[in-house]
Amino acid sequence: MVQSYDVVVVGGGPAGSSAARRAAGAGVSVLLVEKEPQIATTVRTSGVTWSSSISEFGIPRRCYNPIKNYGFVSPNNKVVVRDRVSRAAVLDVRQTYRWLASEAEGAGASILTGVPIRSATRDGSGVLLEGAGGFSVRGRVVVDASGFAGAVAQSLGLAGPWRKFGAGAEYELHASNVDPETWWLMVGSMYSPAGYAWVFPVGGDLVRVGIGVAKPECAVDPKTLLDNMMRDKTGPVGDLGEVRVAEYHYGLIPNGGIDRRSVYDNVILVGDSAGQANPLVLEGIRYAIRFGGLAGETAAVAASGDASAASLASYETGWRRAVESRIKSAYKVQDRWLALTDTQWDEELDTIRELSADEFLDFVKAEFGMSRILRLAVRHPRLAVRQLFGLVRPR
Numbered sequence: 386m387v388q389s390y391d392v393v394v395v396g397g398g399p400a401g402s403s404a405a406r407r408a409a410g411a412g413v414s415v416l417l418v419e420k421e422p423q424i425a426t427t428v429r430t431s432g433v434t435w436s437s438s439i440s441e442f443g444i445p446r447r448c449y450n451p452i453k454n455y456g457f458v459s460p461n462n463k464v465v466v467r468d469r470v471s472r473a474a475v476l477d478v479r480q481t482y483r484w485l486a487s488e489a490e491g492a493g494a495s496i497l498t499g500v501p502i503r504s505a506t507r508d509g510s511g512v513l514l515e516g517a518g519g520f521s522v523r524g525r526v527v528v529d530a531s532g533f534a535g536a537v538a539q540s541l542g543l544a545g546p547w548r549k550f551g552a553g554a555e556y557e558l559h560a561s562n563v564d565p566e567t568w569w570l571m572v573g574s575m576y577s578p579a580g581y582a583w584v585f586p587v588g589g590d591l592v593r594v595g596i597g598v599a600k601p602e603c604a605v606d607p608k609t610l611l612d613n614m615m616r617d618k619t620g621p622v623g624d625l626g627e628v629r630v631a632e633y634h635y636g637l638i639p640n641g642g643i644d645r646r647s648v649y650d651n652v653i654l655v656g657d658s659a660g661q662a663n664p665l666v667l668e669g670i671r672y673a674i675r676f677g678g679l680a681g682e683t684a685a686v687a688a689s690g691d692a693s694a695a696s697l698a699s700y701e702t703g704w705r706r707a708v709e710s711r712i713k714s715a716y717k718v719q720d721r722w723l724a725l726t727d728t729q730w731d732e733e734l735d736t737i738r739e740l741s742a743d744e745f746l747d748f749v750k751a752e753f754g755m756s757r758i759l760r761l762a763v764r765h766p767r768l769a770v771r772q773l774f775g776l777v778r779p780r
């Protein structure tokens with residue numbers, strides 16, 4: 386006998402746990418299946434998020450390190466945008482993802498770890514999932530929260546592999562000299578020929594140092610670039626003093642536009658499997674949590690009645706209304722960034738120097754709403770600042 390649930394969630398990342406939590410909270414039966422032996426056994430992200438998102442989701446204080454200052458380095462320029470309050474944070478990714486999963490369990494979801502889902506087939510009024518070791522389960526609605534893999538969508542033939550994506554390699558290090566309130570973003574060909582590098586303090590003497598590259602634009606493996614940067618102690622890495630590697634992280638993130646649907650009969654895609662990420666700075670955790678909740682809520686309603694794509698459409702409309710235009714604007718800025726030479730990056734930093742901390746963070750967060758752009762245009766009449774936000778396309 387194959388066990389059936391109203392909602393089965395595949396993947397125990399931020400999208401999956403949030404979907405499971407909200408669906409279970411709505412009173413339907415929910416199973417979350419995660420392939421790894423524990424939630425967040427492997428870390429695939431740098432974990433930067435925003436104080437406003439932390440408050441919105443109620444993430445406990447033990448799970449993050451607050452950031453107040455934002456350093457930006459190009460080959461021959463450097464700027465630090467300073468603030469009096471913290472508006473950003475670096476998450477303890479494991480603790481945060483495990484907290485999200487415990488919230489889902491608390492709401493009544495069952496969690497099964499150590500079971501990779503290998504195939505999905507439509508089965509009467511739902512979807513049959515089969516995994517390692519003869520495991521099978523049926524969901525009236527299945528939420529694909531398996532991240533970049535999009536395991537359910539791919540198995541059902543709903544979506545192919547991502548053509549454009551970001552790849553990132555990162556060390557989590559103990560360092561003898563860390564400013565826990567200041568992050569660094571590093572741009573220019575000495576760091577990454579198509580992307581950027583970072584130093585993100587995690588708290589105490591821990592810091593994440595990484596490099597991301599855009600694929601297929603850049604053929605080089607980010608791990609090779611990262612090892613070169615560590616060996617040469619390039620830029621802010623040279624200020625970290627003695628370092629000792631604690632962990633190595635590697636991850637992939639869709640980066641090709643929101644070109645796939647996120648609802649099908651009995652199936653919802655959420656988080657990275659739906660391409661819900663800001664491509665500019667590889668940022669998707671807050672979207673995964675927020676839209677995971679929306680997916681779970683929608684799945685719970687559909688599971689007790691009509692689970693057709695049409696009845697799930699409110700989910701797609703909802704998340705697209707919230708972020709689609711921002712993500713599209715971020716793509717424009719990203720295209721421009723990828724074409725900048727080292728000299729142009731040096732000039733770009735002079736433009737960034739004009740921004741206040743909240744303006745700078747709006748930019749990094751891809752908050753390019755019209756009211757913000759207009760305020761920016763008034764405060765900074767210099768054309769370059771408006772170009773930076775994509776208001777005026779560079780000639």
Ligand SMILES: Cc1cc2nc3c(=O)[nH]c(=O)nc-3n(C[C@H](O)[C@H](O)[C@H](O)COP(=O)(O)OP(=O)(O)OC[C@H]3O[C@@H](n4cnc5c(N)ncnc54)[C@H](O)[C@@H]3O)c2cc1C
Pocket residue numbers: 395396397398399400401418419420421425429430431432433434500501502503530531532533534536551552553554597635636637638655656657658661662666667668669670671673
């Ligand atoms: C290098 C890098 C750095 C990043 N830095 C940031 C950052 O600083 N801030 C930020 O907000 N975002 C960042 N991101 C993006 C962020 O990590 C993702 O947007 C976010 O993790 C998406 O959450 P998710 O739940 O959709 O997917 P994931 O977090 O990838 O979770 C998917 C889960 O599904 C499981 N799974 C996969 N396949 C199966 C299967 N077949 N069966 C069962 N389980 C399965 C996986 O093990 C995993 O637990 C970064 C991404 C990369 C690659």
